[in-house]
Amino acid sequence: MRTSGGKKKLIAAVCSQWLPCPASDCRVNQTNYHSFLIHTTGDAMGEIITRFPPSPTGYLHVGGARTALFNWLYARKTGGTFILRIEDTDLERSTEASVQAIFDGLEWLGIDWDQGPFYQTQRFDLYKEVIAKLLEEGHAYWCTCTPEEIEEMRETARANGEKPKYNGKCRERHLGPTEGAVVRFKVPLAGATAFEDMVKGRISIPNAELDDFIIQRSDGSPTYNLAVAVDDLTMKVNTILRGDDHVNNTPKQILILQAMGETVPTYGHVPMVLGSDKARLSKRHGATSVTEYRDMGILPDAMINYLARLGWSCGDQEFFTREDLIEKFNPDHIGRSPGVFDQEKLLAINHDHIQQKPAEEITEALLPYLEKAGIQVADRDQLVKAVKTLAPRSHTLVEMAENARFYFEGIKEYDPKMAKKAFKPAAVDALLAMKEALAAVDEFTESHLEAPFHAVMEKLEVGFGKVAQPLRLAVSGTGASPGMYEMLEVLGKEETLKRIDDAVAHIRALG
């Protein structure tokens, strides 16, 4: 990893800062935040407290899922606490359906939370309190500039080759609250706000780059940066792993925290997930919602394995079980450069997980996909056996369900290409001979099914292919099937014989 000097040391230093943190408790109590404090066990002992704070404006996308995963993994690995917080201060765009979609996504991935879900809309009193205090102490001020005026300021700045910003017009006007006024945070004019990022190292942003951003809208609601800072503080979050796109928000949050006289958490900014064209991953690149991958037949464990390895590494290891991930996750090995989401590799990892997991587990996971495919399975044991034969040749559960179909439904159509080759008139003799030989087998299991083939081959003086290919097509309807003996065992004697009859009739009908 491209680690800037002394990163590990710094993380340790920042962590120890949280070991004896009674000070923050005192201050919090003084300002009456106590009613909002989240009670976590042992946070005074330096426990890692992480959080995932989605805004409910859509489904859970893969980038968000990865951030959630990293925070969850870190909390689980260290025996810390993982908090779920719904950032719904945007009353316009937040929806109940999105909240549910996010829950669904997290549940599917097996990411559970210890605290929450907390909703920011239920904490407006707290934010108001903080804003009042900030106002009182001169860290914030009322602003009556209209959106049009502000747009003008931005234009002016742009024309001067500067970053478009609010120009601080109301900063020293000492206005009081009036209808339609907003509250702005007073950002220091000089200096810079810097922090030690867990993944990127030291990041420093000149305060002059920031403008006096709004912390309370004209309708009285708090804005994102204010709410986040207050929440992270009162929830005692001490480790924040989040997307790269938040780097520019970090100084704002730090400034608010410092104005409140509080210590700041440790931040770690994870690079974005990109599409194949290296642009930020979006819908035009394909599926971006984690539940779409569920629908495609990806195993949740494979998904988190893939997501974890996209931007994080543990030497050369590629395959991780869930337990492995928890045991080995280490934020020190989060990479600094953005990564391209590669569905091919996800499929490959999924394939590995399908092969590694016990057939019983895969069978259980397969059930909903069979149902969706309209495939009825009466015998669960038979299904488990079928799964064993299908696992090495399935990349997704959807594919596996489809490949399983021939076991449980009769053959509707023989693959025309194969039929042309294997269903020649001569095949009838082979099929009939096989029927006779198989009918004589008492124990219809894989190990007892080889002998009848050899008997027939000798009798008819033909090679294996001449016997096996017509039979394969007869019982599976296709030229690509699981191994012959295992397949016949799953099918069972009765069904096998019936399908041979059907095939013979089919060939004879062809004339």
Added chain:
RNA sequence: GUCCCCAUCGUCUAGCCUGGUCCAGGACACCGGCCUUUCACGCCGGCGACAGGGGUUCAAAUCCCCUUGGGGACGCCA
């Protein structure tokens, strides 16, 4: 435009902090072979990268600078 961040095979990455063991390792994909009753699995092999340029050094993928390229942010969104 301004600021911030990033830069190893097509892709995910190891190595970089603590320079030499790296004419750069693994995985996906691709190509070839083996195995084989099909399709797969598996195994073996191949292709393929330190963005460019300057330094520093006996020695640089590793440290420094510049250039180029990419990404992000610049909202009464989060």
